[in-house]
Amino acid sequence: MDDFPDFMKHPANRVATSNQATPGVEGYVFDGVDGSQMAFWTCRETAASAAHVHDYDEYMLVVQGRYTLIIDGARIDLRAGQEYFIPRGVPHSGEVVAGTRTVHAFGGHRADRGAPTHS
Numbered sequence: 001m002d003d004f005p006d007f008m009k010h011p012a013n014r015v016a017t018s019n020q021a022t023p024g025v026e027g028y029v030f031d032g033v034d035g036s037q038m039a040f041w042t043c044r045e046t047a048a049s050a051a052h053v054h055d056y057d058e059y060m061l062v063v064q065g066r067y068t069l070i071i072d073g074a075r076i077d078l079r080a081g082q083e084y085f086i087p088r089g090v091p092h093s094g095e096v097v098a099g100t101r102t103v104h105a106f107g108g109h110r111a112d113r114g115a116p117t118h119s
Contacts, residue, residue, distance in 0.1 A: 001064075002064065002099070003042065003101075004028075004040050004042065004101065008028060008040055009028050009040075010028070012113065013028040013029055013030060013113060014026070014027070014028055014113060014114050015027035015028065015029050015039065015111045015112070015113060015114065016111070016112050016113060016114035017114060018112075018114075019110075019111045019112050021049040021050065021052060022041075022043065022047050022048065022049040022094070022096060023045065023047045024043060024044045024045035024047050024098075025041050025042065025043050025044070025047070025096075026041070026042045026044060027039050027040065027041045027042070027111065028040050029110070029111045029113065035108055035109055036056075036105065036106060036107050036108065037105075037106045037108070037109060037110050037111060038103065038104065038105050038106070039103070039104045039106070039110060039111055040101070040102075040103055040104075041101065041102045041103075041104065042100075042101050043065070043096040043097070043098060043099065043100040043101070043102075044098060044099075045098050046095075046096065046097050046098045047095070047096055048093065048094065048095045048096075049093050049094045049095075049096075050093055051070075051091050051092065051093040052091070052092070052093065053089060053090065053091045053092070054086075054088055054089075054106065054108065054110070055088055055089065055108065056088050056106055056107035056108030056110075057085065057086065057087055057088050057106075057107040058085070058086040058088075058104060058105070058106050058107070058110075059083065059084070059085050059086075059104065059105040060078075060083060060084050060086070060102055060103070060104045060105075061081075061082075061083040061102065061103045061104075062078045062079060062080050062081070062082050062083070062100065062101075062102050063080060063101040063102060063103060064080050064099065064100060064101040065079075065080065065096070065097055065098075065099045065100025065101060066078065066079050066080075066096070066097045066100060067094055067095070067096050067097075067100055067102060068094060068095040068096075069084055069086075069092060069093075069094050070092060070093045070094060070095070071086070071090060071091070071092045072091075088107065
């Protein structure tokens with residue numbers, strides 16, 4: 001597979017462009033009853049995200065492609081099938097190659113949805 005299934009990309013769950021930390025990323029978000037979220041990101045272009053920090057834990061899994069996580073200057077190269085846990089309060093950034101798909105679980109509210117699109 002080179003893309004997430006259509007049911008995971010319902011327009012009502014699309015992450016607002018203003019909530020994307022990395023340019024060229026398309027994302028969809030799902031909410032847990034406890035305030036946690038899961039997001040599915042597809043990176044359409046090679047890009048980098050600026051350093052940022054969350055007040056909740058983050059878990060990520062690379063489904064396809066490559067994501068380089070940067071923590072305290074250390075470069076952690078993650079490829080398809082590899083996962084990483086980022087504890088709350090840890091500043092991190094990343095670099096991603098075009099075509100990369102990732103799944104993220106956040107222990108809190110990470111992303112807002114954009115205005116629904118209608119066909």
